[in-house]
Amino acid sequence: MRAILQRDYGVTLSKYMVHRFMKEEGLLLRRFRTRGNSRVHTGKIAVDKSNTRWASDITSIKCWNGQKLRLAFLIDCCDRSIISWKAGMHIQGCDIELLVQNALFERFGESIPPKGQLQLLHDNGPEYIEKNLRKSLKQWNIEDCNTPTYSPQSNGMCEALNGTFKRDYVFENCLDNPTVVMSQIQKWVDEYNNFAPHSALKMKTPKEYFNFQIAA
Structure with a gap:
């Protein structure tokens, strides 16, 4: 027009x-939408205690050479820490399985959480609904919680982290190619966990709030 x-x-x-x-x-033409949420999200994502609900998501980082790197991460819905991450040109169900396994070792050592203590919140992406992953979650006593279809707000904590992480770390650094980006991710994660205060955490960093939870 x-x-x-x-x-x-x-x-x-x-x-x-x-x-x-x-x-x-x-x-203006009217939009007729036939798809929508299969169920309504009415609860809250945040929890009051660490290691009771984790959330995971996958985001893309576009490099300056045109390639796209996929980054999967897992965060705690209480202290907001990025517990583990995995990056690559492709992310599959086996990669998410390793992501969760690394997070379990980071928070529980050689043990697994008691049954009924821990949930994993994620969307309905093919990486998260893979049969072997669901089997492993059951073996690890992790309750598998998928969000409603077409409802990104139901995993809003991860969506918010996507924006914050890219704004404060990714877009402020060199993105020449996937190799260069991957070499910097752990530094970005460490800076986020140790130096980024959150208003929801009473202006504590994720690491400080986690230590506070453990001490309490």
Whole structure:
């Protein structure tokens, strides 16, 4: 529409002005959406105690050479720590299994959590609904909790971390290629865990809040 106005009438308008005019005149097409949430998310993601609910997600980092690196991470929904991460050009169910296994060792050592203590929250991506992963979660006494379909807000803590992590660390550093990016991720994770205060944690860092939880 903007191109037609400029070509035929010599009128230059922003896309917002065109949209507003078309809306006022009833010229916008109505959207008929047939898909939606299979169930409604009504609860909260945050919990009051560490190691009772973990959340995981996968995000993409576009490198300057055009390649995309995929980054999977697992965080604690109480202290907001990034407990473990895994990056590569492709992420599969076996990679998520290793991600969870590393987090278990980091928080529980050689033991596994008591049955009923720990949940893993994730979306319905193919990496997370893989049969072997679900079998391993059951063996590790981890309750498998998938979010409602088409409901990214149900894993909002991970979605928020995606934005914060990219804004404060990824986009502030060299992204020449996947190798360069991967060499920096652990440093970014350490800085986030040890030096990034959260308002939800009473301005403590994830590491400080975790230590506070353990001491309590």
